[in-house]
Amino acid sequence: MNELRTSERIINEVAQGMRSLDEAVDWFSSLDEGGQDSVLREIVLYLIQVHVNAQDGRDGLTSSGVKATMTPAVLIVREPILEQVGKIASLPPNEHLKAFRVLLSTFAVADTRRRETECRGTCSHAWHNLS
Structure with missing residues (x-):
């Protein structure tokens, strides 16, 4: 199995409940602006x-x-959803943590x-098998 970045x-650990959102926020906060931009765009791809x-x-x-009044929160509840997540990932650096x-x-x-429907019982995705 290939080692995940x-x-x-x-x-994926956050998505599977293996790591808290706050732990991930601490890690994300330690990245420079370019690293944060890269991670936000990576999440959009996912x-x-x-x-x-x-x-x-x-x-x-x-x-x-x-808070529901913050820019990323206002955008995520609008459609089309893919357009909105792209906008969220493109917000300025002062919005990166909320984004x-x-x-x-x-x-x-x-x-x-997706794991409960498409991948249930037959999943071979490395990112869904993080043991």
């Missing part, structure tokens, strides 16, 4: 792969800890849905 492992939907965004917002919380929480919801 640090960002890929952390993102959201595309799991076929994120608007309900995932609403549910993810609930667990993100971000990370919202995008990662949304990914956790969407990926859980």
